[in-house]
Amino acid sequence: MNTQLExxxxxALRPLPPEGQMTGIYKSAVDRPVAVGPEGLAGDFQGDRRVHGGAExxxxxxxxxxxxxxxxxxxHSAGILRAGTLGENLSTRGWTEETVCIGDVFRVGSALLQxxxxxxxxxxxxxxxxxxxxSLFVAHEGITGWYYRVREVGTIAPGDAIELVERPNPELSVATYWRATLEHRPEPAALRAMAAAAGLAPDKAERLAKRADWLEKN
Structure with missing residues (x-):
């Protein structure tokens, strides 16, 4: 399961209309190799570090x-709806939330991402x-995209192959995970199984376990 980084x-940070909060959602395409470190790409910034960015x-x-x-x-927004508009770093075609899984490890350039x-x-x-x-449409449709942690630092560039090198949770696609989190009363056992999935962000695993506890008590 490979694809290419298109x-x-x-x-950098820019003000977001209409109130002017600083945000990193506005991105520009680059045509050169970019270093990727433990917290992301060189030259890439996030406005609210409480909920954006960081190692996970x-x-x-x-x-x-x-x-x-x-x-x-x-x-009415069609004129601006093109790759990069929603703040992503990597843009590809052929992979969706249905085809990638929590914990997947990919080689991109010389970096290793999970x-x-x-x-x-x-x-x-x-x-x-x-x-x-x-934002509600993106959530309800499950067209959310996904985040990586950096397992090995390196450089990545447009045109690089993206190669799947490890899949610890073949039954837990991003779409499966997302649908479960949106359910009104998911099965606690299913939540616990997802919480134990290798590679899931620790705060998400903790949240799933706490929700499973609450559902069992209520």
């Missing part, structure tokens, strides 16, 4: 084919697209 994006959200990957669905739902969690869409997507309800 585009690579990084971004070092690199964001978003399937380019999702933009057609967004443009169909929000036609899929740690889906992206949780937030209100900034609405403001970026000037489209009320865009």
């Amino acid at each position: 585009q690579l994006f990084v971004g 959200k070092a690199v964001h990957h978003f399937p380019a084919e999702h933009y057609a669905r967004l443009a169909q739902r929000f036609p 899929l740690s969690q889906p992206r949780s869409p937030c209100w900034k997507i609405d403001h970026c697209l000037d489209a009320e309800g865009a």
Whole structure:
């Protein structure tokens, strides 16, 4: 299961209309190799480090084919809906949340990345697209993209092959995980099994375990 990195994006902080909060959602394509360290790509920044960035959200990957669905739902924003618009670092075609799994390890250039969690869409997507309800649409449709932690630092560049080298959880696609988190009353045993999945971000595993405890008591 391999694909190719079509585009690579990084971004500095910029104000987000209309209130002017600083955000790293605005990215620019680069055509050169970029160093990737434990917390992401050189030259890439996040505005609110409480919920964005960090070792468990070092690199964001978003399937380019999702933009057609967004443009169909929000036609007034279609002119800006292209790869890079939602703040992703890596853009590809052919892989979606249905085909990649929690814990997958990929070789990209000389770096080794591990899929740690889906992206949780937030209100900034609405403001970026000037489209009320865009973040909810992304969540309900499961077109979230996903995050990687960096297992081995290195450099990556547009055109690099992305090669799957390890899949510890073949039954736990990102889509399967996301659907379970959106269920009103998922089975506690299913939540515990996901919490134990190799490679899942520790805070997400803890949250799943706590929700399983709550469901069993209520």
